[in-house]
Amino acid sequence: MDEFSLIRTIxxxxxxxTAGGQLDMGIGDDCALVPLSSEHQLVQSIDTLVAxxxxxxxGDPFLIGYRxxxxxxxxxxxxxxxxxxxxxxxxxxxxxxxxxxxxSNGLAAMAKEAGISLAGGDTTCGPLTxxxxxxxxxxxxxxxxxxxxxxxxLIYVSGHTGEACxxxxxxxxxxxxxxxxxxxxxxRYWQPTPRIKLGQWLLExxxxxxxxxxxxxxxxxxxxxxxxxxGAELNSSRVPISPELKETCGEWALDKALCGGDDYELCFCxxxxxxxxxxxxxxARNLGFMTDRxxxxxxxxxxxxxxxxxxxxxx
Amino acid sequence: MDEFSLIRTIxxxxxxxTAGGQLDMGIGDDCALVPLSSEHQLVQSIDTLVAxxxxxxxGDPFLIGYRxxxxxxxxxxxxxxxxxxxxxxxxxxxxxxxxxxxxSNGLAAMAKEAGISLAGGDTTCGPLTxxxxxxxxxxxxxxxxxxxxxxxxLIYVSGHTGEACxxxxxxxxxxxxxxxxxxxxxxRYWQPTPRIKLGQWLLExxxxxxxxxxxxxxxxxxxxxxxxxxGAELNSSRVPISPELKETCGEWALDKALCGGDDYELCFCxxxxxxxxxxxxxxARNLGFMTDRxxxxxxxxxxxxxxxxxxxxxx
Numbered sequence: 001m002d003e004f005s006l007i008r009t010i011x012x013x014x015x016x017x018t019a020g021g022q023l024d025m026g027i028g029d030d031c032a033l034v035p036l037s038s039e040h041q042l043v044q045s046i047d048t049l050v051a052x053x054x055x056x057x058x059g060d061p062f063l064i065g066y067r068x069x070x071x072x073x074x075x076x077x078x079x080x081x082x083x084x085x086x087x088x089x090x091x092x093x094x095x096x097x098x099x100x101x102x103x104s105n106g107l108a109a110m111a112k113e114a115g116i117s118l119a120g121g122d123t124t125c126g127p128l129t130x131x132x133x134x135x136x137x138x139x140x141x142x143x144x145x146x147x148x149x150x151x152x153x154l155i156y157v158s159g160h161t162g163e164a165c166x167x168x169x170x171x172x173x174x175x176x177x178x179x180x181x182x183x184x185x186x187x188r189y190w191q192p193t194p195r196i197k198l199g200q201w202l203l204e205x206x207x208x209x210x211x212x213x214x215x216x217x218x219x220x221x222x223x224x225x226x227x228x229x230x231g232a233e234l235n236s237s238r239v240p241i242s243p244e245l246k247e248t249c250g251e252w253a254l255d256k257a258l259c260g261g262d263d264y265e266l267c268f269c270x271x272x273x274x275x276x277x278x279x280x281x282x283x284a285r286n287l288g289f290m291t292d293r294x295x296x297x298x299x300x301x302x303x304x305x306x307x308x309x310x311x312x313x314x315x
Numbered sequence: 316m317d318e319f320s321l322i323r324t325i326x327x328x329x330x331x332x333t334a335g336g337q338l339d340m341g342i343g344d345d346c347a348l349v350p351l352s353s354e355h356q357l358v359q360s361i362d363t364l365v366a367x368x369x370x371x372x373x374g375d376p377f378l379i380g381y382r383x384x385x386x387x388x389x390x391x392x393x394x395x396x397x398x399x400x401x402x403x404x405x406x407x408x409x410x411x412x413x414x415x416x417x418x419s420n421g422l423a424a425m426a427k428e429a430g431i432s433l434a435g436g437d438t439t440c441g442p443l444t445x446x447x448x449x450x451x452x453x454x455x456x457x458x459x460x461x462x463x464x465x466x467x468x469l470i471y472v473s474g475h476t477g478e479a480c481x482x483x484x485x486x487x488x489x490x491x492x493x494x495x496x497x498x499x500x501x502x503r504y505w506q507p508t509p510r511i512k513l514g515q516w517l518l519e520x521x522x523x524x525x526x527x528x529x530x531x532x533x534x535x536x537x538x539x540x541x542x543x544x545x546g547a548e549l550n551s552s553r554v555p556i557s558p559e560l561k562e563t564c565g566e567w568a569l570d571k572a573l574c575g576g577d578d579y580e581l582c583f584c585x586x587x588x589x590x591x592x593x594x595x596x597x598x599a600r601n602l603g604f605m606t607d608r609x610x611x612x613x614x615x616x617x618x619x620x621x622x623x624x625x626x627x628x629x630x
Contacts, residue, residue, distance in 0.1 A: 042357070044434065046402040046448055050441030087361040089404065089446035119359065126365030127442040131404035133361055 042084075043143060044135040045075035051128035056171060061099045063190040064130070065106025071214070072132040073114045074194040074264040078212035080144040080203025081136035083114045083196060088121035089131040114196060142203055144268070149209035149228030151292040153269035156276070157284040158195050160242035161217045163188040165260025166249050181244035192264035198281060202268055210268035216259040218304070221267055222297060228269070231296035234288035258299075357399075358458060359450040360390035366443035371486060376414045378505040379445070380421025386529070387447040388429045389509040389579040393527035395459040395518025396451035398429045398511060403436035404446040429511060457518055459583070464524035464543035466607040468584035471591070472599040473510050475557035476532045478503040480575025481564050496559035507579035513596060517583055520591075525583035531574040533619070536582055537612065543584075546611035549603035573614075 049068050051057035069086065076083050088107070092099075111118065116134065167189035169175040170182055177183050195212070202210055209228055211220045217239070225232055239257045246253045269290055276282055291298075297305045364383050366372035384401065391398050403422070407414075426433065431449065482504035484490040485497055492498050510527070517525055524543055526535045532554070540547055554572045561568045584605055591597055612620045 044402065046404050046435060046437050046446075048404040048406055048437045048439045048444075048446070050406055050439050053439065053441050087359065087448055089361050089363040089448075091363055091365055091444055120361060122361050122363045122446070124363045124365050124368065126368050126444060129363075129406055129441060129444045131361075131363070131437070131446040133402055133404075133448040 039140055040137045041140050041143065042135055043076055043079050043081040043138055044133065045072060046131060046133040047072045047075070048129060048131040050130075056173075057128055059171075060190070061102035062106035062109075065103035065108075066110045067106075067190055067192065068130045068132055069107050069110040069114070069116070069134075070192050070194050071262075071264060072134040073110065073116060073196065074192065074212040074214070076134055076136040077194045077196045077199035078144065078210050078266060079136075079138060080142070080199040080207075080210070081138045082200065083116035083134065083136040085117045085119035085135055086111075087119055087133040089124075089133075090121065091124045091126040091129040093125070093128060095125075114194060138203065144199065144203050144207055144210040146209055146211050146224050146227035148207075149224050149230050149269040149290050150271075151230055151290050152272050153208050153230075153290040154272050154286050155221065155232060155234065155267065155288045155290065156270055156282050157213075157217060157240055157265055157267050157287055158198055158282055159193065159263070159265040160240045160245065160257070160283060161213060161263045161265055162245050162249075162253065162256030162258070162260040163242060164192065164262035164264075165216075166245055166253075166256045179247070181247040184242075184244040185248060189262065192262070194264060195266045195281075198266055201280060202266070202270075206271060206274065208269045208271060210266055213263045213265045213267055214261055216261045217263075217267060218258045218297070218299075219261070222295075222305075224267070224269065225290075225295050225297060228290070229294050231291040231293035231298070232288055233291060233298040233301075235286075236300050238284055238287045240283040240287075354455055355452045356455050356458065357450055358391055358394050358396040358453055359448065360387060361446060361448040362387045362390070363444060363446040365445075371488075372443055374486075375505075376417035377421035377424075380418035380423075381425045382421075382505055382507065383445045383447055384422050384425040384429070384431070384449075385507050385509050386577075386579060387449040388425065388431060388511065389507065389527040389529070391449055391451040392509045392511045392514035393459065393525050393581060394451075394453060395457070395514040395522075395525070396453045397515065398431035398449065398451040400432045400434035400450055401426075402434055402448040404439075404444075404448075405436065406439045406441040406444040408440070408443060410440075429509060453518065459514065459518050459522055459525040461524055461526050461539050461542035463522075464539050464545050464584040464605050465586075466545055466605050467587050468523050468605040469587050469601050470536065470547060470549065470582065470603045470605065471585055471597050472528075472532060472555055472580055472582050472602055473513055473597055474508065474578070474580040475555045475560065475572070475598060476528060476578045476580055477560050477564075477568065477571030477573070477575040478557060479507065479577035479579075480531075481560055481568075481571045494562070496562040499557075499559040500563060504577065507577070509579060510581045510596075513581055516595060517581070517585075521586060521589065523584045523586060525581055528578045528580045528582055529576055531576045532578075532582060533573045533612070533614075534576070537610075537620075539582070539584065540605075540610050540612060543605070544609050546606040546608035546613070547603055548606060548613040548616075550601075551615050553599055553602045555598040555602075 049055055073083055163185045167185035170177050170186050171189055209224050211224055213220045241253045241257045249256055364370055388398055478500045482500035485492050485501050486504055524539050526539055528535045556568045556572045564571055
């Protein structure tokens, strides 16, 4: 059973989801929304990284700390939120002070970049596991959701996709880094860029839907299609492939860019005919468009609705 | 290095704690406070339970679920908060549907009891680890803190302490349960009672400080003494020992009641001369009193400031 079905069937039950305080949105999107003042909503998300599942246990602790916070902050970016604070639940086999200091330096570097404060945490002894709970604010009712896409909307992507996935053989020490291109992929794996400012700009200027790419461009666009009740047609020649990905992966570059996870770029829907200024960091402009054919996913006219079933899924 | 020093030295740095949104209180108490509307503050906490460290991996999944949420909700009770919602970060070795359903039933039972909604989560594959982030609300500026105790205040405790600790040999299958008394201790370990209503009553009626007992009555009272800059004198004959604890542990009962962790009862400071109605579930009335001798801890006149150094500490 994949993560989505699992959470739905086991946890999305009224006894759990409506047992107490009212939520504007709970399970089912990148973040939960808690109604607060008359002007804002609190946006919150939690993510766990497990050693040797989501990152190599022997990795540089600075980079592990940096990446742990970055992947959670990315969920706030996908909602257009302004980051506020986070909680850290850190389980580790021993209290290795040097490791912890470097880990904490990495956290601090990302915290500064994102403008987010550590608000609390718990440190326990056990197999290395890192859970980060993040929260931020959006103007009430304005959060970017997966469900707002409409037929005719254009599909855009920030940055380049597929790079983190292409880095895996180097991260796992199956291959040695010998070129600048390979090093760039490795850097993108360890230090993804949560698109906070882009998310806020999109919220302010009328994007209809957004998601951050953790499961792969095709897989995450699939989440938008499902939530929005739309289909999509993509033009593969517009998929954002970096020169470094092309150099390293050759003919597999498109496959990585479409299905590789862990990039934490934003994929979003944008009303057709509305311009995006050239200084907004959107690499793939008009990658394709949304259709009214529910969940039908075409690339270059070919039905690939199940094409990326192999993209990263928990379990 | 114990948990408290570890968190302080590694994480309580301005680059982390003041990198973004303003907090009324961050690291250092049971919960963090986030300023929100003009009337309320959000109270939040995260706790992790690791299999075979904090509970036996082979335990009843219903009870694991129940207890996981209860121990986090107890932090809200200690602040006098009204529970609102929680996030679950669940790492488990395989997607065992039956286990997950029972776990979820246990969560739901506690969620109903506490009036708290599941707001989101993350499920990952790895060694069984459970992190729960909880949040609730308090009237602004009214949260019960560890730091409010004053010389002359009386010290009170809810319920009975030491029972969860005394249950460990049975929980760990080192001994078989053969008496009703032993079964009651085991039940208290698995199904602690977060004292939510008591916490709210204490907030409303003027308790000066409170903490939930996770590290042991003496250890947690020590946290109040440190935060409040006070000392305390306890009368051991007033320590709340249940008949079941007495029957099972005999001459060790007082030791368990003073130093055993995991009870999740509330210990609090109360202004002398102010009555607590008899229907408020406080077992140990006037267990002792606060003094102006900073962190000096006397029991029956004997200095035991380091008496419970062996009480439960992470690492």
